[in-house]
Amino acid sequence: MHGSIITLLKRYVQTQYDHSTWVKLMELSGLDTVVFDHKTVYPDEHMYALVGHAAEMTGIPAGELHEKFGEYLVPDLMYMYQKMVKPEWKTLDMIEHTEQTMHKQVRLEHTQNMPPVLNVTRLGANELVIDYVSPRRMGGLAVGIVRGLATYFDESDLIDVQPTTSEDGERVRIHVRRSSL
Incomplete structure (x- = not known):
């Protein structure tokens, strides 16, 4: 870690x-x-x-603590990686681009860094699915980060985050949907 x-x-x-x-x-x-x-x-x-x-x-429960901590992390993560974030991005865009921007940078900085792999499938303008893959089994942290991103981008009342598999597995599917304004 x-x-x-x-x-x-x-x-x-x-x-x-x-x-x-x-x-x-x-x-x-x-x-x-x-x-x-x-x-x-x-x-x-x-x-x-x-x-x-x-x-x-x-x-x-540990999973709930991971979620709460994930939410807490977001402002610091956004500060650390602000130069990689496009000004027009919102919650779903941020999630969609995390693997190719922030996680790529983390892996380059130190070969021991192993952030989870986030396979993101955009289902539409207001919906995506994250397939979180990590032997760390900290899917709750990912769920918390998604919720924290929604708060960060002032979309918490619009974003619905639903893990569709157990959050403590190596593979966790997270469904994220933004409701229409």
Whole structure:
């Protein structure tokens, strides 16, 4: 898992809860001696442990926590990749172009970076299907990012996001539809 995602997870926990919650998560995960930086790639198990213990502490299922975190990530992701985003893009356009823009760049920056593969099929001007493929099994994060994009582009009241398969699988299908104005 890329360090930038883990450092954003730290900030998410600190803003949604507090710093002591983050410290407790690090201790429970056996990571209390690890100092995460945004440029290093860490074992995926670190993220699994942190989210798993967060689920235990909060009583919120891990998939739901992934979704909430995904929504939270969007403004930072959009800031990091703003130069790749065309001004006319909205939610569906952003999703459609993520694989060939942002994910391509992430893979080029460091060979250990492995963002999920997003096979996007545009079904029409207001509808698409995402086939998320990743051994990380974090489809909930993808669902949250889609919802976060809708909020970012001020379309949250127009965008319907429906996972049509289990969000914790290696392959997750997500149906996204924008209602007409």
